[in-house]
Amino acid sequence: MKARMAFLLVVCVLFGATGIAAIAQDTQPGPAKVLVIDREYLKPGKGGSLHEKTEAAFVKALGDAKSATHYIALDSLSGETRTLFFLPYDSFEAWGKEQESIQANTSLSSALDQATIDDGELLSQAGTTVYLYHPEMSLHTTVEIPHMRYFEISRYVIKPGHAQEWRELAKLYVNGFEKMPEVHWAAYESMYGENNGGVWIVINPMKSLDEVDKGLASGKQFESAVGEASLKHLSELAATCIQSEQTNVFAVNTKISYAADEWAKTAPEVWGRH
Numbered sequence: 001m002k003a004r005m006a007f008l009l010v011v012c013v014l015f016g017a018t019g020i021a022a023i024a025q026d027t028q029p030g031p032a033k034v035l036v037i038d039r040e041y042l043k044p045g046k047g048g049s050l051h052e053k054t055e056a057a058f059v060k061a062l063g064d065a066k067s068a069t070h071y072i073a074l075d076s077l078s079g080e081t082r083t084l085f086f087l088p089y090d091s092f093e094a095w096g097k098e099q100e101s102i103q104a105n106t107s108l109s110s111a112l113d114q115a116t117i118d119d120g121e122l123l124s125q126a127g128t129t130v131y132l133y134h135p136e137m138s139l140h141t142t143v144e145i146p147h148m149r150y151f152e153i154s155r156y157v158i159k160p161g162h163a164q165e166w167r168e169l170a171k172l173y174v175n176g177f178e179k180m181p182e183v184h185w186a187a188y189e190s191m192y193g194e195n196n197g198g199v200w201i202v203i204n205p206m207k208s209l210d211e212v213d214k215g216l217a218s219g220k221q222f223e224s225a226v227g228e229a230s231l232k233h234l235s236e237l238a239a240t241c242i243q244s245e246q247t248n249v250f251a252v253n254t255k256i257s258y259a260a261d262e263w264a265k266t267a268p269e270v271w272g273r274h
Contacts (some may be wrong), residue, residue: 037084043121047122055083055255070087150249150267
């Protein structure tokens with residue numbers, strides 16, 4: 001019962017007033033269809049300005065090459081010390097074409113290779129996971145990403161053979177929040193990466209951390225809307241299909257992000273300082 005109630009609390013917090021969506025692409029509003037997340041775990045004492053210095057080489061190399069693919073860097077505020085890099089694409093084909101373009105540009109690939117060597121001295125581990133957006137499990141997904149300073153990321157591991165229950169659970173939350181325009185989220189399924197089977201993530205961008213406080217108080221509205229019987233069914237579905245879940249908070253690091261130039265004009269309070 002404790003585990004079931006804990007899951008319901010997490011869902012009410014995440015799916016509440018804070019809102020959830022994935023990183024928007026430069027060309028269109030809403031979540032990227034394909035989201036590549038690079039992870040860098042830092043050795044103790046190797047973060048901060050040391051990491052910013054090595055990451056600046058990547059930003060410079062891509063800027064000099066006028067790369068059209070931009071990314072946001074997120075530093076962990078909870079959990080292991082790490083940095084995430086969000087790279088959005090319209091399709092897997094677009095992701096592949098970028099890899100081919102980098103390989104064909106010997107100057108760029110050489111600069112990235114050297115930057116990787118220098119950056120590697122600071123890392124204890126690194127990896128990449130590729131996610132696919134699921135619109136049928138998402139709701140009200142347009143979010144002005146340039147104005148966001150924090151990202152709350154939840155990771156769910158689904159029990160083998162229980163994907164249908166997970167989809168039913170997500171659909172019930174979509175229906176439950178459909179008439180609340182201030183609520184929005186995007187669901188992503190892990191397609192490639194280590195231990196990626198049955199893994200889903202929910203990403204919640206926030207302008208400030210006071211949105212977490214607001215989200216804590218938003219669950220009551222959802223509970224009243226769906227009723228006791230539906231809450232019991234949601235709890236049972238969660239216990240049946242969810243093997244584990246974890247939520248952490250990250251802060252946008254503009255110094256090591258490769259953002260579009262117009263973001264500084266769109267959101268100078270965030271991107272006009274780096």
